[in-house]
Amino acid sequence: MTASFDTIILGAGLSGLTTAYHLTKQGYRVLVLEKNDRPGGAILSHSLGEFLCEGGPNSLQETPEFISLVKELGLEERLVFGDPKSPRYVYWQNKLIAVPLSPPAFLISSLISPLGKLKAGLEPFMPKGNPDESIAEFVERRLGREILVKLVAPFISGVYAGDPKALSVAAALPRLKALEDEHGSLVRSLLKGSQKQQGPRPIKRLCSFKNGLAELPYALARSLGEAVQYQSNIQRLEKNRDSSGYRLYLENGTSYDATTVICTSPAYIAATLLADFLPEAAQALNQIVYPAVATVCLAYPDGAFSTLTPSPCSTGGFGHLIPREQGVRSLGGIWNSSLFPGRAPKGWQLITCFIGGTTDPEAQTLSEEALFQTAHRDLQTVLGVAGGAKNLTLTLWKKAIPQYGMGHKERIATILKETEKLPGFYLAANYIDGVALGDCFTRAHRQSATIIDFLKTLQTQLKASDREA
Ligand SMILES: Cc1cc2nc3c(=O)[nH]c(=O)nc-3n(C[C@H](O)[C@H](O)[C@H](O)COP(=O)(O)OP(=O)(O)OC[C@H]3O[C@@H](n4cnc5c(N)ncnc54)[C@H](O)[C@@H]3O)c2cc1C
Numbered sequence: 001m002t003a004s005f006d007t008i009i010l011g012a013g014l015s016g017l018t019t020a021y022h023l024t025k026q027g028y029r030v031l032v033l034e035k036n037d038r039p040g041g042a043i044l045s046h047s048l049g050e051f052l053c054e055g056g057p058n059s060l061q062e063t064p065e066f067i068s069l070v071k072e073l074g075l076e077e078r079l080v081f082g083d084p085k086s087p088r089y090v091y092w093q094n095k096l097i098a099v100p101l102s103p104p105a106f107l108i109s110s111l112i113s114p115l116g117k118l119k120a121g122l123e124p125f126m127p128k129g130n131p132d133e134s135i136a137e138f139v140e141r142r143l144g145r146e147i148l149v150k151l152v153a154p155f156i157s158g159v160y161a162g163d164p165k166a167l168s169v170a171a172a173l174p175r176l177k178a179l180e181d182e183h184g185s186l187v188r189s190l191l192k193g194s195q196k197q198q199g200p201r202p203i204k205r206l207c208s209f210k211n212g213l214a215e216l217p218y219a220l221a222r223s224l225g226e227a228v229q230y231q232s233n234i235q236r237l238e239k240n241r242d243s244s245g246y247r248l249y250l251e252n253g254t255s256y257d258a259t260t261v262i263c264t265s266p267a268y269i270a271a272t273l274l275a276d277f278l279p280e281a282a283q284a285l286n287q288i289v290y291p292a293v294a295t296v297c298l299a300y301p302d303g304a305f306s307t308l309t310p311s312p313c314s315t316g317g318f319g320h321l322i323p324r325e326q327g328v329r330s331l332g333g334i335w336n337s338s339l340f341p342g343r344a345p346k347g348w349q350l351i352t353c354f355i356g357g358t359t360d361p362e363a364q365t366l367s368e369e370a371l372f373q374t375a376h377r378d379l380q381t382v383l384g385v386a387g388g389a390k391n392l393t394l395t396l397w398k399k400a401i402p403q404y405g406m407g408h409k410e411r412i413a414t415i416l417k418e419t420e421k422l423p424g425f426y427l428a429a430n431y432i433d434g435v436a437l438g439d440c441f442t443r444a445h446r447q448s449a450t451i452i453d454f455l456k457t458l459q460t461q462l463k464a465s466d467r468e469a
Pocket residue numbers: 010011012013014015016033034035036039040041042043055056057058059060061232233234235264265266269293295397400401428429430434435436437438440
């Protein structure tokens with residue numbers, strides 16, 4: 001006999017677990033099926049003695065949904081905060097230079113030349129571009145090449161491990177594009193916004209937990225108990241013959257029935273499940289590219305850092321980003337022990353380097369030893385560390401972050417339109433409308449509300465047809 005649920009959720013990453021939590025709270029029978037033997041998906045925290053390494057995301061920006069979830073789970077005391085104003089550095093011509101975080105800081109920054117500042121200052125007079133431009137085209141047109149190369153491209157490496165020439169501005173940076181569409185200028189809308197704002201703009205804190213980000217998915221999974229089932233690799237989806245829902249088959253042949261299904265797995269997995277019913281959606285899902293990224297965690301004693309240049313010891317900060325033009329392989333590094341407390345023992349600094357991404361596909365073929373050596377060599381170049389590194393952990397994500405490439409918005413619209421042909425089947429993953437952890441909470445909130453509406457409507461229809469019978 002096949003067990004039956006109101007909702008089956010595919011994947012116990014943050015999206016799947018948060019959605020399951022909301023639905024369970026409302027009394028629905030939910031099953032989360034996860035192919036791995038742990039919750040968290042991309043979130044992967046490791047304790048190594050007194051070092052706390054993150055193999056995936058390092059921090060998240062607080063959102064109202066996140067804070068209320070933390071309170072409900074009783075995790076408030078476990079939170080740690082990083083200073084959102086911690087300096088971020090860009091490595092440019094053999095120096096680390098702080099990224100200007102405000103208009104006055106921009107005006108005096110040595111990172112951008114006077115000509116580059118002048119070009120950015122002319123931004124309000126720039127005409128609108130094509131509806132689907134790349135990030136590179138958009139930024140170069142509005143703000144100039146220097147801003148693209150020194151600020152925006154390294155930021156895009158940091159968020160998407162992506163190439164600004166290949167990403168759609170409307171999909172990957174929708175707020176920036178909306179500013180142009182609504183106000184005709186980014187600078188003008190910034191000025192209007194600061195005039196309207198009463199008092200200082202609230203700053204969103206950077207958050208994690210004492211034992212790393214994985215505390216959150218583990219707490220969610222604990223609260224869901226047996227509703228989360230591990231080592232459950234879903235291989236096939238079937239529509240029930242009487243259209244009353246779906247049957248999901250695991251690799252080992254076990255099957256489960258559900259009235260509704262939420263798929264939070266990456267796009268290429270969703271594509272295999274949908275290939276038989278919705279070939280057009282499957283084809284569009286398969287077009288979403290996921291580059292490989294390695295996260296390499298290394299530690300150095302405080303004495304390895306010079307006091308003369310910015311570093312986790314001398315100035316503190318969030319980390320550094322490296323424009324591709326600078327001849328350094330790593331995309332950048334997060335200064336974990338400077339950002340959050342409790343990441344390294346006293347007298348040590350922990351740094352996570354990112355290697356790979358769209359612009360360096362060969363990085364995934366490097367051996368572990370070569371990846372550690374690359375990260376160490378790049379930290380010698382960028383931070384001038386002296387002496388050897390303590391190699392801590394290395395995680396190679398063969399398919400790391402979905403790229404919101406050209407035509408992504410239209411691709412997603414096609415996929416979502418197609419899935420409307422499967423009532424009660426939903427896609428809720430990070431390739432749809434935001435890769436940040438904060439976006440996962442927003443999506444989970446919205447998705448659980450949609451599922452609840454669907455189940456309530458179905459119940460009402462069933463009652464009505466019972467009465468008629
Ligand atoms: C290296 C890296 C660094 C990042 N840094 C940050 C950061 O600092 N801040 C930030 O906000 N975001 C960051 N992100 C992005 C963020 O971590 C992800 O977008 C987010 O964690 C996605 O969560 P999810 O639950 O939607 O998907 P996932 O975490 O991918 O979870 C999907 C789950 O589905 C499971 N699954 C897949 N196929 C099947 C199947 N057939 N059957 C059953 N289960 C299946 C997977 O095992 C996985 O557990 C980073 C991502 C990476 C990879």
